[in-house]
Amino acid sequence: MKVLIIGSGGREHSICWKFAQSRKIDKVYCISGNGGISQIAQVSDIDISDFESLAAFAKEKEIDFTFVGPEIPLSQGIVDFFRRRNLKIIGPSKAAAQLESSKIYSKQFMKNYDIATAEYHSFFNAQDALDFLDNWGNKKAVVKADGLAAGKGVYICANAGEAKKAVCEMMTDKVFGLAGSKIIIEEFISGRELSYLIFTDGKTYSMMPAAQDHKRINDNDEGQNTGGMGAYAPAPLAAVDLNKKVEEQIIKKIMRGLAAEKLDYKGVLYIGVIMNDGEPFVLEFNCRFGDPETQAVLPLLETDLTDICLAILDEKLSEIKINWKKQFAVSVVAASGGYPNKYQTGFEIKGLDKVKDALVFHAGVKAQNGKILTAGGRVLTVTALADDIQGAIDKAYKNISQITFDKMHYRKDIAKRLV
Ligand code: GLY
Numbered sequence: 001m002k003v004l005i006i007g008s009g010g011r012e013h014s015i016c017w018k019f020a021q022s023r024k025i026d027k028v029y030c031i032s033g034n035g036g037i038s039q040i041a042q043v044s045d046i047d048i049s050d051f052e053s054l055a056a057f058a059k060e061k062e063i064d065f066t067f068v069g070p071e072i073p074l075s076q077g078i079v080d081f082f083r084r085r086n087l088k089i090i091g092p093s094k095a096a097a098q099l100e101s102s103k104i105y106s107k108q109f110m111k112n113y114d115i116a117t118a119e120y121h122s123f124f125n126a127q128d129a130l131d132f133l134d135n136w137g138n139k140k141a142v143v144k145a146d147g148l149a150a151g152k153g154v155y156i157c158a159n160a161g162e163a164k165k166a167v168c169e170m171m172t173d174k175v176f177g178l179a180g181s182k183i184i185i186e187e188f189i190s191g192r193e194l195s196y197l198i199f200t201d202g203k204t205y206s207m208m209p210a211a212q213d214h215k216r217i218n219d220n221d222e223g224q225n226t227g228g229m230g231a232y233a234p235a236p237l238a239a240v241d242l243n244k245k246v247e248e249q250i251i252k253k254i255m256r257g258l259a260a261e262k263l264d265y266k267g268v269l270y271i272g273v274i275m276n277d278g279e280p281f282v283l284e285f286n287c288r289f290g291d292p293e294t295q296a297v298l299p300l301l302e303t304d305l306t307d308i309c310l311a312i313l314d315e316k317l318s319e320i321k322i323n324w325k326k327q328f329a330v331s332v333v334a335a336s337g338g339y340p341n342k343y344q345t346g347f348e349i350k351g352l353d354k355v356k357d358a359l360v361f362h363a364g365v366k367a368q369n370g371k372i373l374t375a376g377g378r379v380l381t382v383t384a385l386a387d388d389i390q391g392a393i394d395k396a397y398k399n400i401s402q403i404t405f406d407k408m409h410y411r412k413d414i415a416k417r418l419v
């Protein structure tokens with residue numbers, strides 16, 4: 001069989017790597033891929049929002065099914081577009097992808113189906129939001145752009161004054177363009193965050209080992225938010241009783257909601273959960289695999305990913321058993337110095353050949369004249385597996401320390417706070 005993966009980050013490298021191991025897959029294609037992906041898949045440089053060209057490619061190459069990594073094409077309706085052309089594809093329809101592409105939609109969905117989440121209010125113009133904040137008081141507030149903002153559209157504000165600034169940035173200054181033309185303001189909930197990912201065929205689901213992301217740029221969760229600087233799975237915080245709670249109180253209700261709303265969802269759903277006083281609250285939904293959670297979770301998967309995808313496409317997910325390694329995975333992201341702000345690229349990445357007992361998933365990387373060069377903010381992820389979390393941490397750090405490039409930055413405390 002032939003599979004096409006859409007995307008070009010570390011997440012997509014790990015998805016390509018997993019499919020490349022599948023006994024059913026003869027050839028992996030990736031659009032648009034990166035320097036690392038090109039070592040295991042045939043990459044093509046097509047704009048991932050150009051659905052006509054993507055569908056023509058899938059037809060010409062006789063792709064058996066397509067797997068979509070990032071949220072943008074999903075929110076633009078790539079699944080509907082492919083299905084109308086009888087092309088098999090893994091991902092939610094455009095309507096279902098609103099669970100990620102509209103915060104207002106997802107909060108309303110949670111309210112409708114009794115899924116615990118922070119109290120919130122929606123606003124469609126700046127003045128209403130500013131008037132509302134006049135009575136907010138001195139407590140923390142979370143201001144979120146309704147639309148997709150590359151993970152940057154959430155501001156945690158210390159008080160109403162900061163929240164007003166956030167409202168003005170989003171709605172008046174339009175720093176996120178149209179994505180910030182509607183916003184929500186919600187109560188701040190404190191606690192530990194967990195990433196629960198499920199495979200779903202729309203009828204049933206299968207939970208993956210819960211992961212934890214590290215969103216801040218620096219150790220001890222200091223500095224700016226990023227796309228994610230590291231992850232590990234399974235997170236020890238996600239003990240059996242908590243997983244059961246999340247399943248009963250959140251996942252089963254989501255499934256009821258998908259059915260009641262007739263949402264066509266065949267893919268991966270990411271549920272960002274925060275634990276407050278022993279109770280799980282949903283922070284956000286993402287309609288795809290997480291990055292860098294995927295780089296930690298997929299290496300733990302024992303079952304053939306192709307079998308899972310075929311079962312999803314046939315709505316027979318309940319008929320297969322999905323097995324996971326009884327190990328821990330730790331993923332550490334190496335970023336360009338300066339990220340998530342301005343950074344330079346084009347530096348040679350050295351030492352990749354010295355990585356012996358870990359996986360390297362490339363993201364902002366390009367191959368040029370036989371060299372591997374940095375080409376983005378998050379450059380690569382090193383993932384190591386071991387029987388205990390400390391072993392996985394040690395192995396991940398031993399291996400990432402072999403890799404060098406100018407101004408390389410990575411956190412030294414991934415997974416450490418729980419050991
Ligand atoms: N790791 C967060 C995300 O993928 O959105």
